[in-house]
Amino acid sequence: MMVLLRRRDDLVCQQVVELVSDYLEGALPRSERKRFERHLRACPNCTAYLEQMRVTIATAGRLTPDDLSPEAREEFTDLFRSWRADGPGAPD
Numbered sequence: 001m002m003v004l005l006r007r008r009d010d011l012v013c014q015q016v017v018e019l020v021s022d023y024l025e026g027a028l029p030r031s032e033r034k035r036f037e038r039h040l041r042a043c044p045n046c047t048a049y050l051e052q053m054r055v056t057i058a059t060a061g062r063l064t065p066d067d068l069s070p071e072a073r074e075e076f077t078d079l080f081r082s083w084r085a086d087g088p089g090a091p092d
């Protein structure tokens with residue numbers, strides 16, 4: 001059986017994607033925000049994603065998950081799958 005070494009309170013990329021609009025709206029509680037930012041420091045992929053969302057919101061004014069086309073969502077899902085596949089899985 002495969003065991004993933006991850007602290008229980010660490011966010012995974014998928015969670016970051018789900019939280020990103022709340023984060024940008026300042027809607028995250030402080031503790032969530034800290035976990036979010038800690039993930040970002042360790043994850044250039046999510047940092048890039050956040051930047052992209054920031055630009056999207058600046059352009060569109062606001063963002064809801066519905067603003068992402070199904071194609072775009074599909075694209076991100078694939079992206080995250082590939083990140084996980086060769087992601088930082090090495091034990092430390």
Ligand SMILES: [Zn+2]
Nearest residue numbers: 013043045046
């Ligand atoms: Zn990430």
